[in-house]
Amino acid sequence: MQVYNSISRRLEELEPLEPGHVRIYTCGPTVYDYAHIGNLRTFMFEDLLRRTLKHLGYRVTQVMNLTDVDDKTIRASREAGLPLQQYTQRFKDAFFEDLATLNIESAEHYPAATDHLPAMIKLVETLVTKEYAYVTDDGCVYFSIDKCETYGRLVTLNPESMRPGERVDHDEYEKDGVADFALWKAWKEEDGDVGWDSPWGRGRPGWHIECSAMSMQYLGETFDLHTGGVDNRFPHHEDEIAQSECATGKPFVRYWMHSNFLVVENKKMSKSLGNFYTLRDLLDKDYSPRAIRYLLLSAHYRQQLNFTLAGLEQAQATLDRIDEFMGRCEAAAADAPGTPPHWAESGRRAFDEALKHDLNIPEALAAIFTIIHTGNAAFDDRSLDGAGAAGVRGVMREMDAVLGFMAHENDVAGPDIEKLVAQRQAAREAKDWAESDRMRDEIVALGWSVKDTPHGAELRKQR
Numbered sequence: 144m145q146v147y148n149s150i151s152r153r154l155e156e157l158e159p160l161e162p163g164h165v166r167i168y169t170c171g172p173t174v175y176d177y178a179h180i181g182n183l184r185t186f187m188f189e190d191l192l193r194r195t196l197k198h199l200g201y202r203v204t205q206v207m208n209l210t211d212v213d214d215k216t217i218r219a220s221r222e223a224g225l226p227l228q229q230y231t232q233r234f235k236d237a238f239f240e241d242l243a244t245l246n247i248e249s250a251e252h253y254p255a256a257t258d259h260l261p262a263m264i265k266l267v268e269t270l271v272t273k274e275y276a277y278v279t280d281d282g283c284v285y286f287s288i289d290k291c292e293t294y295g296r297l298v299t300l301n302p303e304s305m306r307p308g309e310r311v312d313h314d315e316y317e318k319d320g321v322a323d324f325a326l327w328k329a330w331k332e333e334d335g336d337v338g339w340d341s342p343w344g345r346g347r348p349g350w351h352i353e354c355s356a357m358s359m360q361y362l363g364e365t366f367d368l369h370t371g372g373v374d375n376r377f378p379h380h381e382d383e384i385a386q387s388e389c390a391t392g393k394p395f396v397r398y399w400m401h402s403n404f405l406v407v408e409n410k411k412m413s414k415s416l417g418n419f420y421t422l423r424d425l426l427d428k429d430y431s432p433r434a435i436r437y438l439l440l441s442a443h444y445r446q447q448l449n450f451t452l453a454g455l456e457q458a459q460a461t462l463d464r465i466d467e468f469m470g471r472c473e474a475a476a477a478d479a480p481g482t483p484p485h486w487a488e489s490g491r492r493a494f495d496e497a498l499k500h501d502l503n504i505p506e507a508l509a510a511i512f513t514i515i516h517t518g519n520a521a522f523d524d525r526s527l528d529g530a531g532a533a534g535v536r537g538v539m540r541e542m543d544a545v546l547g548f549m550a551h552e553n554d555v556a557g558p559d560i561e562k563l564v565a566q567r568q569a570a571r572e573a574k575d576w577a578e579s580d581r582m583r584d585e586i587v588a589l590g591w592s593v594k595d596t597p598h599g600a601e602l603r604k605q606r
């Protein structure tokens with residue numbers, strides 16, 4: 144498989160250190176709020192990557208951290224008047240709920256920063272001993288950027304903007320303010336009861352050291368792949384490389400992959416523009432999780448994705464078309480596993496080739512639509528027999544192991560749901576709104592949503 148390596152800035156053949164086994168570290172959520180769809184786009188890209196690798200026969204070990212102590216989580220928990228752990232737990236739970244809703248596969252490990260303080264302190268100690276870091280009088284530890292000759296490999300830095308010896312305390316800063324960054328932050332009044340004992344006194348880790356420590360603890364000092372959103376390249380990933388390589392004297396990561404931004408209606412997403420969405424916001428508007436998954440996956444990960452509500456409607460229409468085709472396969476398929484016709488075989492090959500070429504999802508989707516187009520024509524002129532239909536269904540299901548957005552048997556409404564929908568419809572016709580609302584609640588409780596459209600009630604599985 145070929146991937147675009149952000150550090151060499153070119154396509155490279157992915158060759159894991161251990162043949163057949165890819166070790167991946169993925170920067171996970173900062174659990175101070177619900178994930179927004181921009182965050183979810185990145186997690187979706189990583190889901191596509193891990194599913195593709197597995198589809199191609201690799202074993203995958205993926206680690207996704209949970210940032211549950213940093214500038215943002217401390218500030219937000221104080222504003223909410225809650226202890227840090229109690230505050231972040233709510234958003235950890237919400238995060239895992241979102242992953243399940245979007246059918247994102249679980250990583251092998253989800254280490255939380257607050258469970259890994261000893262590894263972080265040890266890493267900072269190593270950097271101090273090797274004199275890549277220094278301790279200030281007030282008990283902070285900073286990484287000395289001028290001691291690291293390779294600083295600035297992932298992003299191009301203007302030498303005039305580098306201010307070695309000056310210090311930056313915040314976890315996030317701009318490229319024009321490159322300075323010595325905090326590895327360990329001494330306890331301050333506004334940290335409240337958040338703090339751990341260390342050789343430099345009470346304090347807490349900087350955000351960047353958290354990822355260096357946790358990735359190396361789970362994956363080794365050198366591992367294959369590190370992913371994240373493009374906004375993580377600087378300073379977060381640049382700092383991770385510097386700390387890790389100076390501490391171990393070994394290369395840290397062999398391939399870096401970054402997903403591009405998501406914009407909404409061609410504008411940067413922001414609360415003030417009213418175009419800021421969490422997954423929950425979209426579910427409240429009755430969009431189906433499958434349509435959201437489809438839309439978030441449909442653009443190449445290195446392209447900016449323009450997320451629009453019209454795009455979600457289109458995604459649903461596309462899914463309906465795929466469902467309809469799968470329904471035709473289902474109805475025609477023989478019981479025994481069949482042989483796919485040659486056009487389905489070549490579609491499968493085109494699909495694999497597209498994904499092997501740096502996850503070219505638009506081309507992979509085009510391969511599916513070609514199968515559907517050819518398949519529908521074959522059903523229409525009755526040239527596809529039961530064995531052929533079973534073969535096509537098998538090919539489609541294999542591709543869905545990567546895509547994860549096709550309907551499955553439990554997505555088809557059973558008679559109990561259909562009965563409730565009919566009862567609700569009768570109540571509406573009798574203008575008995577209380578009864579109709581009660582029926583709707585029952586339908587929702589069974590995991591479905593119902594939406595009234597000009598051509599009747601539409602039922603959708605919430606998964």
Ligand SMILES: [Zn+2]
Pocket residue numbers: 169170171354379
């Ligand atoms: Zn990270």
